[in-house]
Amino acid sequence: DGGITQSPKYLFRKEGQNVTLSCEQNLNHDAMYWYRQDPGQGLRLIYYSQIVNDFQKGDIAEGYSVSREKKESFPLTVTSAQKNPTAFYLCASSTWDRRNEQFFGPGTRLTVL
């Protein structure tokens, strides 16, 4: 079955540590996205990528970094510069055309201890 996988489902991090969240898709989608979700805040866009080796900052990119070395993969690194990283992180993908319907992974819950 085609879909998006995120791992791990739960992640714990000590303050000052970098951590990388995995996102893989086998839908052959060109575009991939990372969102952060906090209670009452909806989804806020962190980064997105239209094609391999290219990505753009979203609304809340500070303290995060991404790479897009393969079409299927779009890992997100939460760095120690992110002051409040505890949140639910969602990865999505879509075709890069006008219809832009996004498909979502199951999410990773990151908790900073």
Add this chain to the structure above:
Amino acid sequence: AQSVTQPDIHITVSEGASLELRCNYSYGATPYLFWYVQSPGQGLQLLLKYFSGDTLVQGIKGFEAEFKRSQSSFNLRKPSVHWSDAAEYFCAVGAPQAGTALIFGKGTTLSVSS
């Protein structure tokens, strides 16, 4: 600037009653419109979408939504709510040009009472 407003943060509906969740958008042209649903701790699932044509669109799980250009609205409806519909619902707007990401509302949490 483009924006999406979901005026109701939390709604409680009795099982079997009808449901309407509101969504208003601010955009210079007719955007593409989506409704997603999220169960606790899960990802988002697409309920329905509007690109053009018939302004009443049907989705999965018995949901429908109506696009009203004059009101800049895309409200989600269901004639009879089931307990399993309890979840968070997000309205999203996409620009009708390639190269832009979706803009999401802050969501409406639906509780279903028996």
